[in-house]
Amino acid sequence: LPRPIEALQAALRETEPACAPAPGRAVVHWFRADLRQRDNRGLCAAGAAARAAGVPLIGLYIVSPQDWAAHAASAARVDFALRSVARLRGDLDALDIPLHVETVGARGDIPARVAGLARRWGAREVYANMEYEVDELRRDARVVRRCAGEGVRVRVLHDTCVVPPGELKTGAGGQYAVYTPWFRAWVARVNGDGEVLREAEGPGRNPGDARERLRDVWEGAGEVPEAPEGMRMDKDERERMRKMWPAGEAEAWRRLGKFCEERIGAYAEKRNFPAADGTSSLSVHLAAGTLSARAAVRAARECSGKKTDKVDVGPEGVKTWISEVAWRDFYRHVLVHWPYVCMNKPFKPEYANIEWSYDKSHLTAWQEGRTGFPIVDAAMRQAAGTGWMHNRCRMIVASFLAKDLLLDWRLGERWFMEHLIDGDFASNSGGWGFGASVGVDPQPYFRIFNPLLQSEKFDPDGEYIRKWVPELRDVEGKAIHDPYGRGKGALAKKMGYPEPIVSHKECRERALKAYKAALEQD
Ligand code: FAD
Numbered sequence: 239l240p241r242p243i244e245a246l247q248a249a250l251r252e253t254e255p256a257c258a259p260a261p262g263r264a265v266v267h268w269f270r271a272d273l274r275q276r277d278n279r280g281l282c283a284a285g286a287a288a289r290a291a292g293v294p295l296i297g298l299y300i301v302s303p304q305d306w307a308a309h310a311a312s313a314a315r316v317d318f319a320l321r322s323v324a325r326l327r328g329d330l331d332a333l334d335i336p337l338h339v340e341t342v343g344a345r346g347d348i349p350a351r352v353a354g355l356a357r358r359w360g361a362r363e364v365y366a367n368m369e370y371e372v373d374e375l376r377r378d379a380r381v382v383r384r385c386a387g388e389g390v391r392v393r394v395l396h397d398t399c400v401v402p403p404g405e406l407k408t409g410a411g412g413q414y415a416v417y418t419p420w421f422r423a424w425v426a427r428v429n430g431d432g433e434v435l436r437e438a439e440g441p442g443r444n445p446g447d448a449r450e451r452l453r454d455v456w457e458g459a460g461e462v463p464e465a466p467e468g469m470r471m472d473k474d475e476r477e478r479m480r481k482m483w484p485a486g487e488a489e490a491w492r493r494l495g496k497f498c499e500e501r502i503g504a505y506a507e508k509r510n511f512p513a514a515d516g517t518s519s520l521s522v523h524l525a526a527g528t529l530s531a532r533a534a535v536r537a538a539r540e541c542s543g544k545k546t547d548k549v550d551v552g553p554e555g556v557k558t559w560i561s562e563v564a565w566r567d568f569y570r571h572v573l574v575h576w577p578y579v580c581m582n583k584p585f586k587p588e589y590a591n592i593e594w595s596y597d598k599s600h601l602t603a604w605q606e607g608r609t610g611f612p613i614v615d616a617a618m619r620q621a622a623g624t625g626w627m628h629n630r631c632r633m634i635v636a637s638f639l640a641k642d643l644l645l646d647w648r649l650g651e652r653w654f655m656e657h658l659i660d661g662d663f664a665s666n667s668g669g670w671g672f673g674a675s676v677g678v679d680p681q682p683y684f685r686i687f688n689p690l691l692q693s694e695k696f697d698p699d700g701e702y703i704r705k706w707v708p709e710l711r712d713v714e715g716k717a718i719h720d721p722y723g724r725g726k727g728a729l730a731k732k733m734g735y736p737e738p739i740v741s742h743k744e745c746r747e748r749a750l751k752a753y754k755a756a757l758e759q760d
Contacts, residue, residue: 241574242372243375246368246378246379246394249382250382253382253386254391261362263361264296264360264455265294265362265363266295266296266298266365267285267295267298267365269366270300270366273319273322273325274490275333275440275487276487277532278441278527278530279367279438280394280397281297281438281441282438282440285442292445294451295335296361297330298352299326299338299340304344306469309655310656311656312625312658314625315525315625315660315661316469317476317479320465322485322526323337325485325487327459333442334443334446334449336456337459339460348377349377349383349385352385353384356385356388357388359452361390363391364390365394365395366378366393370573370574399531400532400535400564401424406423407423413576415679421561424567428549435535435536483625486528491533494518494529494534495537497519498538498540501516502538502555502556503553505554505556506554506557510629511697512616512628512630513697521662522659524563524660535549535563539556539560568668569667569668572664579678580663584676589676589756592756595644600645600739601643603736604635607619609638609740611638612719613634613689613703614634615706616631616703617632621658623706626658626659632654632669632673633673636650636669636670636672637673641745642686642740642749644748654670683757686750690719690742693720694719703718704718710730710733710735713730
């Protein structure tokens, strides 16, 4: 079967001759997961096309609740996107560029709606940045054909990855399935071509008479709507989240600057300790596209203190952080090449033979942070309370769900999307594939995290646990990691903290057996 990206590429190729750019009355940039004006390749190209044709630029954003539902987007993520759209509108307004916000009931309506708006505005060119998720690629292929039918050319550019998918090949010409050699190729590509990290120019200001020429567009630009029914937080929750996660591009740059100034130097040492404020918390901005991954890498490189264009020289903290940002690219490359991996399928088919448990009480305990394993519970409560979870903890809770509880990893993957503010299809699917040992370049199945040892190693003083599990606040010393096993059961019980719902030792054996049996079936 052709990959979805090939379907889009074919649509772009086949429609190209049918719609050579004709001078229209405007050029459109359709914003999706690129809610920024700085360093935005599609927007930059749209701005250049508009200037070349002497016509104004119009921004478009389509609110499509069905697409959010299809990705199980959390209410916090939806709210963040809408707030970022409002900020973007303000930023574009200062450049006399209108941002039209359109809401569609059914996502199948999008191709006709884009074509209809282009026609109404007299635009002959629509620009966008590529989204690599399967449904989005298929949607874009339909948009390209529909618009071509009306003489409108759609251009879809690579933007979200530092190195676009498909550019890094193994010696045999295939896609890398292992991160380490892939990363070597990534570094070589970034170091070897100054264009890769080059900042895309801003869209520029619309011509002086644009407000007059686009009066209808300004007047019908539409309000940025409230989150759709069923995707709303209650008022208190919304205010809390908004305070914690200010939206928009300016905030992304503020966070990036502060991280590079204050914390990147110690990133390599601190990044695995959830109680330390050691990571950037930029994932929400990278997921919404209020910050480009190129900008993140450039900023890190610039604060390396060395006069170099290379991404693999300089302080450990800088190099390590850049290599983490690269993981985001890696999982997008995987998504494009093996789309089924992100469609609820294991990378290697034999892993489909695993007999998962569907124990409802275990799943509920995991979701509610009441497993009796303090590090797991702290992490799950952090996610529920903030919409974000530390990377080390994401690995711990993923391993716990799939290996200790032998619950189908897809249940955890979905819960993450439903609750995280930085829910990102490719990275989430990649992370779960790693933790449950079913993905591309996974943790070997026989490496099963011991939650107690993870807790002792990465939260040695129990600071993180005490913050998120208040029932254990008064448990002193090492007992915090395992109150029932270390003589503090009475105190934990009195405070209402549950006993462990399973025995790690027994579960480990059970998981090893289940994975082994699955592999032997093949
Ligand atoms: P930093 O440590 O500051 O890293 C900088 C950036 O690099 C991150 O913002 C992120 O964009 C990228 N990055 C870092 N680590 C990874 C990684 N392992 N995989 C992919 N990108 C990475 N990340 C998401 O953005 N959205 C998700 O839905 C998501 N789900 C995950 C699920 C599981 C089970 C696991 C193990 C990891 C998941 N990750 C996800 C990756 C990672 O945990 C987060 O990106 C990171 O914790 C975000 O915090 P930060 O911005 O402070 O990261």
